[in-house]
Amino acid sequence: MLNEKRCVITGLGLVCAIGDNVDECFDAALNGKSGIADAKSFDTTECYSHKGAEVRLSDEELAGGKYDRTTALGIKAAGEAIKDAGIDMDSEVASEIGVLLGSCIAGAACVEKYYKQKAKGEKGDISNLKAMPASVIAGNVADYYNAGGITANIVNACAAGTLSLSLAIDLIRGGKGEIFLAGGCDSFSSLAYSGFHALRALAPSDCSPFNHSDGITLGEGAGVLVVESYEHAVKRGARIYCDVLGSGVSSDAYHITAPRPDGEGQMNVITRAVKNSGLKFSDIDYVNAHGTGTAKNDESEFLSLKTLFKGSKDLYVSSTKSMTGHCLGAAGAIEAVFTVKALVEGKLPPTTGYSEEDLKVLEEKSGSINFIANKPVTKDVNYVMSNSFAFGGNNASIVFAKDPNVLNLTCPKQSLYVTGIGMVNGEYNEEKGDYIANLDTDLFKAYGVKSAFLRKLDRLSQLQLLSGIRALEDAGITVNEENEGVIGICIGTNDGPMTEIANFQKGIIRDGIEKGSAFAFPNTVYNAAGGYLSIATGIKGYNVTIANGFQSGIQSVCAAAGAIMFGYESIMLASGTDECTDIDDEIFSDLGFTGEGKMTLGEGSVTCVIEKDSSAAERGAKRYAKIAGFSSTRDTSGDRSDNSRMSEKALIRALENVLEEGGMKASDVKCIYGFGNGIESIDKFEMDVYKKFFGDDIEVKLIKKEYGEARAASSSLQFAMLAKDIHEGRLETGIAVSYGTSALYTAVLLTRA
Amino acid sequence: MNNEIAEQIKGMLVERLRIPADELEYDSELFGEDIGLDSIDSIEIIVGIENLFGVDLSGSGATREDFRSIETLTAFVEAHKEG
Numbered sequence: 008m009l010n011e012k013r014c015v016i017t018g019l020g021l022v023c024a025i026g027d028n029v030d031e032c033f034d035a036a037l038n039g040k041s042g043i044a045d046a047k048s049f050d051t052t053e054c055y056s057h058k059g060a061e062v063r064l065s066d067e068e069l070a071g072g073k074y075d076r077t078t079a080l081g082i083k084a085a086g087e088a089i090k091d092a093g094i095d096m097d098s099e100v101a102s103e104i105g106v107l108l109g110s111c112i113a114g115a116a117c118v119e120k121y122y123k124q125k126a127k128g129e130k131g132d133i134s135n136l137k138a139m140p141a142s143v144i145a146g147n148v149a150d151y152y153n154a155g156g157i158t159a160n161i162v163n164a165c166a167a168g169t170l171s172l173s174l175a176i177d178l179i180r181g182g183k184g185e186i187f188l189a190g191g192c193d194s195f196s197s198l199a200y201s202g203f204h205a206l207r208a209l210a211p212s213d214c215s216p217f218n219h220s221d222g223i224t225l226g227e228g229a230g231v232l233v234v235e236s237y238e239h240a241v242k243r244g245a246r247i248y249c250d251v252l253g254s255g256v257s258s259d260a261y262h263i264t265a266p267r268p269d270g271e272g273q274m275n276v277i278t279r280a281v282k283n284s285g286l287k288f289s290d291i292d293y294v295n296a297h298g299t300g301t302a303k304n305d306e307s308e309f310l311s312l313k314t315l316f317k318g319s320k321d322l323y324v325s326s327t328k329s330m331t332g333h334c335l336g337a338a339g340a341i342e343a344v345f346t347v348k349a350l351v352e353g354k355l356p357p358t359t360g361y362s363e364e365d366l367k368v369l370e371e372k373s374g375s376i377n378f379i380a381n382k383p384v385t386k387d388v389n390y391v392m393s394n395s396f397a398f399g400g401n402n403a404s405i406v407f408a409k410d411p412n413v414l415n416l417t418c419p420k421q422s423l424y425v426t427g428i429g430m431v432n433g434e435y436n437e438e439k440g441d442y443i444a445n446l447d448t449d450l451f452k453a454y455g456v457k458s459a460f461l462r463k464l465d466r467l468s469q470l471q472l473l474s475g476i477r478a479l480e481d482a483g484i485t486v487n488e489e490n491e492g493v494i495g496i497c498i499g500t501n502d503g504p505m506t507e508i509a510n511f512q513k514g515i516i517r518d519g520i521e522k523g524s525a526f527a528f529p530n531t532v533y534n535a536a537g538g539y540l541s542i543a544t545g546i547k548g549y550n551v552t553i554a555n556g557f558q559s560g561i562q563s564v565c566a567a568a569g570a571i572m573f574g575y576e577s578i579m580l581a582s583g584t585d586e587c588t589d590i591d592d593e594i595f596s597d598l599g600f601t602g603e604g605k606m607t608l609g610e611g612s613v614t615c616v617i618e619k620d621s622s623a624a625e626r627g628a629k630r631y632a633k634i635a636g637f638s639s640t641r642d643t644s645g646d647r648s649d650n651s652r653m654s655e656k657a658l659i660r661a662l663e664n665v666l667e668e669g670g671m672k673a674s675d676v677k678c679i680y681g682f683g684n685g686i687e688s689i690d691k692f693e694m695d696v697y698k699k700f701f702g703d704d705i706e707v708k709l710i711k712k713e714y715g716e717a718r719a720a721s722s723s724l725q726f727a728m729l730a731k732d733i734h735e736g737r738l739e740t741g742i743a744v745s746y747g748t749s750a751l752y753t754a755v756l757l758t759r760a
Numbered sequence: 761m762n763n764e765i766a767e768q769i770k771g772m773l774v775e776r777l778r779i780p781a782d783e784l785e786y787d788s789e790l791f792g793e794d795i796g797l798d799s800i801d802s803i804e805i806i807v808g809i810e811n812l813f814g815v816d817l818s819g820s821g822a823t824r825e826d827f828r829s830i831e832t833l834t835a836f837v838e839a840h841k842e843g
Contacts, residue, residue: 205803205807206800206803207803262798264800448780457796458780458783459795459796459797460796462777462778462779462780463778522807524776524804524807525800525803525804525807526776526777526778526800526801526804529800
């Protein structure tokens, strides 16, 4: 049986406003010391709130000021986790370590620096430009420590930190890795401050979750956990903190910023995590709640907890955000570290800030739940849970335990098929010199998308929505009450909503932090496109967005396949999406990637429906092709200070892995859908590797010649075109391959259905 | 109704909330079936009106009814605009 592999935590790293390491932070949390003070990173004079929970360390004190602050915080926490786990990063083990990091605002600090320079008419600093997208974070952290395993940046806003841990256990149990640094990092930023200020979601003073619930206080920090297979940990003699049991991921399909008031999505995700862990609700001893302090979150979360845990006699709950602030993409990871510490030490941290009067109100409203206010509780606990809920209606939940328990993840191994394809591709536009997609309103109206909904969507979200609904149509799937919970979404992107991020940042540089747009802010999160797709279609299952370079579109297929393998879903939409706007033109031109003899930018979105055999058979679905093997690989050979390096070894390993998984030889493959994009060094590298591996006769199809470099959309298109070629009898089999920064490669082998 | 104010409000709604201009009439129900605005949009309208006319909708006691259409917003601005 699949999926029974035991996963354990062997290292912890933490930095946030209440401490520079795990011990400092946990001591402070137990003692109720808040890190909230007047914000210092930027001027908040004109704002109605002035509070923040900022890390005491300066940029210089974090990795020597050489990285964006988000990445630097990740480096800090990862370093502590590596040391804590007793790993020698010059040893063989280092080459296996993958890095999975969640982030919400990514390189927002560098976005601000870059556009401030531009606003003054100066030339923008290229190092800031390179650090802007979320795509580079995990690779940079991995390169910094010589970790040679695969990377992914999970960008599901405030659920990202928990989702990256969930992905780590899935990859280990799916046989795609043995050890990961997993967590999240986010810096304090004028972008998020201005956005939450515009939404009137900042608390006027220190946030007070489940108490006054008058808003959040933003924080910053990073949490990193070493997640490892039990066998691997034992083999290297590691100290084991605890087991990681199951996780849950779900989506509300309700609203882009607000949670469902009835708590349905939250209850779904908690139920998933408890069930996957092989537990009953009453087994859970402690919940580290999302508890942001907004009225909408606190009300729906309280309702969810009280409903699901009504049979629990001894459940303890707290939110540590009253001390750390809301650290967005790092929140889930920071809280996971607190949750693990609480489990191991038998000390449960409180939510602070309750007056005597508040305590009376709390007692009345918390009912049978033991809500931990002001003072820690000492209690021996066995099963603990951490929950995160995000913009886009994304929910994630994970369970840690003192024993391995018997998980409920076993599902019979089944073949996976491509059963639907939806494409939005660009056409060459003479005036712009790019490949631009047609997004006429009528195209959406034909599917019943109302203009009241469509107007809220930025270009990236519109591209994504159109390919998503086309894919569902092509697959003959109508989302209804019966299947809404067994369909999920996995989106890959290189640049995400960089246009919205840049325009929002330019706006507040021009008008002031207090003048941010409430309308525009929700679209600056990378998972907005996935959120809108779930809202428009009603899909309530798994929902993840991965920002990880050009290969993200193919990596989304791998993550989708994983979500089905674990029985989370029967059907997954796997997409690659990137836009091409004036902002993208400026960025890629400044980077020196476009222009004469280089690449031509494109845009688009391609969604493929990935479905398990039994579901496809039941529906009588059309099958384009069978997924015979998938693999991501990476290494740190060459100059690892250069994250644009290529690695022949890593690329060849990806090809070998998919062939091995598919039980095939190199000579069985006649065609590759490659990633060449017109940059000579990349194109030559790619062709040389294929000729060496497959022989001179290998046919290499390069779709970017016809559609431009549409980044994640291109890698999805390579995969989709291969599936079509096989379906239409032009090919028996083939491999789609793409690459990301820090020498990351992903390959998928398709064969006849 | 002051057409000049109404036209400025319409322009603001089209720009800030990306409402298609051809679907927006002065009497269109902003928060109803016609246009389908929500709470985030109302925050944006408050900021837009303040920037244009210096009128603070939330501080001047505007009610749900005042947000109903461009016509009602125009009337509120007219009544509360200084000078």
